[in-house]
Amino acid sequence: MASNNGKHQVVVIGSGFGGLFGTKALKRSDVEVTMVAKTTHHLFQPLLYQVATGILSQGEIAPPTREVLAKQDNAQVLLGTVTGIDLEARTVTHHVLGRETVSHYDSLIVAAGASQSYFGNDHFAEFAPGMKSIDDALELRGRIFGAFEMAENAASRGEPYDHLLTFVVVGAGPTGVEMAGQIAELAHKTLKRDFRSIDTKQARIILVDAAPQVLPPFGAKLGTKAKGELEKIGVEVQLGAMVTSVDERGLELKDKDGTTRRIDSVAKIWAAGVQANPLGKTLSEQSGAPLDRAGRIAVNPDLTLPGHPEVFVLGDMISLDNLPGVAQVAIQGAKYAAKEIDHRLKGKAPQAPFKYFDKGSMAIISKFRAVASVGKLKLNGVIAWLMWLAVHLIYLTGFKNRIGALLSWAITFIGNDRSERTVTEQQIFARVALERLGGGAKDLVSEPGEFDAMLEARRAELEQVAAEEARLTDQGKRGVHVDAG
DSSP: OHHHHHEEEEEESSSHHHHHHHHHHHTSSSEEEEEEESBBEEEEEEEHHHTTTSSSSSHOOBBBHHTTTTTTTEEEEEEEEEEEEETTTTTTEEEETTTTEEOSSSSSEEEOOOOOOOTTTTGGGTTTTSSSSHHHHHHHHHHHHHHHHHHHOOOOOOTOOOOEEEEEEEEEEEHHHHHHHHHHHHIIIITTTTOOOOOOGGGGGEEEEEOOOOOOGGGGGHHHHHHHHHHHHHHEEEESSEEEEEEEEEEEEEETTSEEEEEEEEEEEEEEEEEEETHHHHHHHOOOOOOTTTOEEETTTSSEEEEEEEEEEGGEESSSSOOOOOOHHHHHHHHHHHHHHHHHHTOOOOOOOOOOOOOEEEEEEEETTTEETTTTEEEESHHHHHHHHHHHHSSSHHHHHHHHHHHHHHHHHHHOOOSSOOOOOOHHHHHHHHHHSSGGGGGSSSOOTTHHHHHHHHHHHHHHHHHHHHHHHHTTTTTTOOOOO
């Protein structure tokens, strides 16, 4: 609940780019900030695919949020999934393992991000994981490297294994392109000497998308260039192909001409769309602000919720001026919102409407191959690749993370090796196992107060046993025969 010191209370939902940059921008303001996040780390999401393909460790792209904010005395971090926002009462309700906490706010920054969209086919997720979290990346790492292991076993038994060496990436946006390129490099270079019964260079990497080109936001020219570069490193690019079904052993596609076909594949990755956090719907129901098809909520030009100037909504959650769902929108929006809160407290005039400055887009295809679109400048090849390295290094949070990433990149891009190849069964199956529990991880712990009640019952039982032992001794009843009747 609110502090009793009278300071302006700011609650920030989310520890991603919007949440973290918004919190840090309030460091010198006369406020108390409570960040509520469902993870304990700040995730540099653009590099998740490198965790999934063994280039980087999860720690290198996900430093602890508490560590990042350790020197910011006016910021507190609470772990929890936000389950409710009451705009009238100005409260945020959040839960962790069934334990509820309610936080009061005077100003609210909602930067809860987005999740993977399966376009109404959420059951696809069991067999084709998305890539929005550390858990997703580690699961995909287990599935990718595990596929090679299972293929080696199958080949040693003389069984078919083509479906185990066929990797399908759904979605030809930046994430899909980067993932397909790295799986190709992994199969054709990193692992080529590691197996005895299979030839990893024969692995098929297929990139599919219903769209007619690769990387649509980059324009036709760079999209064509990226497609050509992917094909040079052995990626099969299949455009105009819509996924209609996904199961454990493969997926079915419908081509533009109406024909249907099947690809047998165990390792499938979904990178084909996003949907805003469900909190957008919560805000819409209470404020009347409309949602678009992706669940993004319409906001005012100053990023506030209509009718609620104390509530700012950022990043992937908003529908405003066709803003793209990229990190820079969240970062710039967070700084704008924090500045507006500070101005209000100091009695300053409101800022001009939020204006996004497009710093460009980049996607790496493979070693020394990348594409970059910066304003009217369109680049590809080594120059774009070096730009990609520099930009991502700058935006990684923390000095030690930058050094770690730099060393890992050197190992991969100079020596074709990867330092993060450890996988476990738990990585692969934990997500589905928790989903089948119904209540998730909450089902694995006691209900609030339940353990204390059990403890008291056990204490009473032990006290009763001790009293009986003392009575037998005091009354000389030990060793004395007692008739059963």
